[in-house]
Amino acid sequence: MPMHPQTVRYLEMLAPLAALEGQEPALAETRRAAEAALRARPRRGRELPHVADLSVPGGGGAARVRLYRPEPPGGAPLPALVYLHGGGWVLGGLDSVDDACRDLAAATGCAVVSVGYRLAPEHPFPAAVRDAWAVTAAVAREPGRFGADPAAVAVGGDSAGGNLAAAVALIARDRGLRLAHQLLVYPVTDTALDTPSYAAYGRGYGLDAAAMARCLEMYRGGADPSDPLLAPLRAPDLSGLAPATVITAELDVLRDEGEAYARRLAEAGVPVELRRYEGVVHSFFLLPEHFDAAVDALRFAAGRLRAAFSAARAAAGGGRQEKRLPSASSAGL
Numbered sequence: 016m017p018m019h020p021q022t023v024r025y026l027e028m029l030a031p032l033a034a035l036e037g038q039e040p041a042l043a044e045t046r047r048a049a050e051a052a053l054r055a056r057p058r059r060g061r062e063l064p065h066v067a068d069l070s071v072p073g074g075g076g077a078a079r080v081r082l083y084r085p086e087p088p089g090g091a092p093l094p095a096l097v098y099l100h101g102g103g104w105v106l107g108g109l110d111s112v113d114d115a116c117r118d119l120a121a122a123t124g125c126a127v128v129s130v131g132y133r134l135a136p137e138h139p140f141p142a143a144v145r146d147a148w149a150v151t152a153a154v155a156r157e158p159g160r161f162g163a164d165p166a167a168v169a170v171g172g173d174s175a176g177g178n179l180a181a182a183v184a185l186i187a188r189d190r191g192l193r194l195a196h197q198l199l200v201y202p203v204t205d206t207a208l209d210t211p212s213y214a215a216y217g218r219g220y221g222l223d224a225a226a227m228a229r230c231l232e233m234y235r236g237g238a239d240p241s242d243p244l245l246a247p248l249r250a251p252d253l254s255g256l257a258p259a260t261v262i263t264a265e266l267d268v269l270r271d272e273g274e275a276y277a278r279r280l281a282e283a284g285v286p287v288e289l290r291r292y293e294g295v296v297h298s299f300f301l302l303p304e305h306f307d308a309a310v311d312a313l314r315f316a317a318g319r320l321r322a323a324f325s326a327a328r329a330a331a332g333g334g335r336q337e338k339r340l341p342s343a344s345s346a347g348l
Contacts, residue, residue: 016296018025018266018294019277019293019294019295019306019308020259021295021304021305021306021307021308022266022267022294022295022296024301024305025221025296025302025305025306026219026220026221026296031261032069042136042233044103045106046105046106049102049106049111050202051200053110053111053333057304058113058114059215061117061121062120063083063084063113063117063120063121064084064085064086064087064100065083065084065086065087065088065249066081066082066083066084066117067081067082068080068081068082068109069081069082069160070344071149071150071153072118072149072153073145073146073149073150074142074145074146074149075133075138075142075145075146075202078100078130078131078132078133078146078149078150079109079130079131080109080129080130080131080150080189080336081109081113081116081128081129081131082122082126082127082128082161083116083117083119083126083127083128083129083261084120084126084162085120085125085126086120087125088162088163089162090162092158092162092163092164092165093124093126093162093163093164094123094124094125094126094163094164094168094169094195094320094324094327094328095125095126095127095158095161095163095164095167095168095169096119096120096123096125096126096127096128096168096170096171096198096215096320097128097130097147097150097151097154097156097168097169097170097171097180097183097314098112098116098119098127098128098129098130098170098171098172098176099113099130099132099147099170099171099172099175099176099177099179099180099183099229100112100129100130100172100173100175100176101172101173101176101177101214101298101301102134102174102175102176103135103174103175103226103227103230103231103233103234104134104135104140104143104178104230104231104233105134105135105136105230105233105234106134108131108134108136109129109131109133109341112129112173112176112301114301115128115173115300115301115313116129116166118303118313119171119313119316119317119320120135121157122313122314122317123316123317123320123321123324124321125167125169125320125324126161126162126163127152127165128161128163130146130147130150132146132179133146133266134347135230135233135234135236136233136234136236138257139234139235139237139238140235140236140238140242140244140245141238141244141245143175143179143234144179144182144186144244145171145224147170147179147180147182147183148182148183148186150186151170151183151187151192152190154168154194155168156194162292162317164328164333166195166327166330166332167195167323167324167327167328168192168194168195169194169195169196169197169198169257169320169323169324170183170184170187170194170197170198170199170257171196171197171198171316171320172197172198172199172200172202173200173202173298173300173301174200174201174202174203174222174269174282174297175203175230175234175296176198176200176202177200177201177202177203177204178204178245178247180197180198180199180201180202180280181197181199181202181247181276182243182244182245183197184197184256184257184259185243185244185247185250185256186244187257188255188256193257193327194257194321195257195258195324195326195327196258196259196260196323196324197256197258197259197260197318198259198262198319198320199260199261199262199273199276200262200300200312201262201264201267201269201270201273201297201300202247202261202269202271202272202273202276203227203264203269203272204246204247204248204272204275205246205248205249205272205275206235206240206245206246206249207232207246207272208224208227208228208231210268210270210271210272210275211271212267212268212270212271212272213268213271214297214303215270216220216266216267216268216270216309220266220267220268220296220297220317221267221296221298222267222268222269222296222298223268223298224268227268247276248275248279252283253279253282253283253285254283254284254285255283255285256280256283256285257285258285258286258287258323259277259280259285259286259287259288260287260288260290260315260316260319260320261264261273261274261276261277261280261287261288261289261290262289262290262291262292262293262300262312262315262316263289263291263292264279264291264295264296264297264299264300265289265291265292265293265294265295266294266295266296266297267296267297268286268297269297270291274291276305277289277344288319290312290315292308292311292312292330294308295308300313302311308328
């Protein structure tokens with residue numbers, strides 16, 4: 016499909032930006048540039064009745080989280096989505112997905128718990144996974160703190176955050192936490208970087224293959240590239256995982272591995288719906304000011320989450336899970 020005119024304009028805007036370099040001084044400079052670009056970006060700033068910064072004990076100290084509620088505190092418990100931001104595991108934070116989390120909370124009617132996990136290379140794998148799991152377990156174990164319904168907890172994320180969400184879903188299955196859903200937006204699911212979409216869109220489409228390889232190297236450290244918590248596509252068994260929604264972009268190096276993961280989920284008997292957005296590039300989901308497809312993708316994701324939360328609550332019979340959940344440290348991470 017031809018490149019969408021909105022994609023052409025977006026790539027023209029990105030052209031002056033320098034590619035991510037792997038050396039520490041260049042990474043620090045890139046982080047400063049990313050923060051400056053975020054400050055300069057027009058913020059939609061959807062107003063919500065309750066937004067609060069909190070902390071959750073994790074494997075490496077307190078993890079920063081931001082809680083978004085579309086209803087004031089003190090009401091009935093809401094379904095909850097634990098959201099993991101993208102940025103190649105080395106960039107981004109709570110502010111980088113603030114607008115998206117507000118949109119998801121408003122569109123879905125759920126509480127959103129955004130996780131400011133530790134970044135690589137200072138904190139290589141599995142630090143981010145530990146933080147993501149610690150927060151997810153806390154939402155289910157201490158729901159009152161978040162105004163959450165422990166019978167309806169989902170995980171989600173974009174790009175590297177999608178990778179972390181998929182890893183958390185694997186841990187949750189193995190540790191006895193029944194998640195309502197996993198929302199995976201153009202997720203990283205493998206470490207091979209050798210798919211046809213890498214060959215076709217590896218340069219000049221926003222997320223370059225070389226930059227992705229450097230980010231993965233910084234995050235992976237010395238870990239086994241086949242570790243399922245690093246490369247969920249390589250997990251030997253995907254059965255029993257939470258139902259999933261997988262969103263991909265046509266002109267994205269991560270397209271093929273995200274779609275391969277959706278196929279493997281389906282083959283394992285996991286209910287999954289895959290939707291590819293044609294003519295757009297990586298990051299479109301977070302940029303409704305640039306892409307009409309982002310508005311449609313948010314509507315699609317919110318509808319899938321609402322249905323998943325409703326099904327989870329119905330299956331629980333309105334009750335709450337009684338099983339004591341393990342901490343991050345006792346989960347073997």
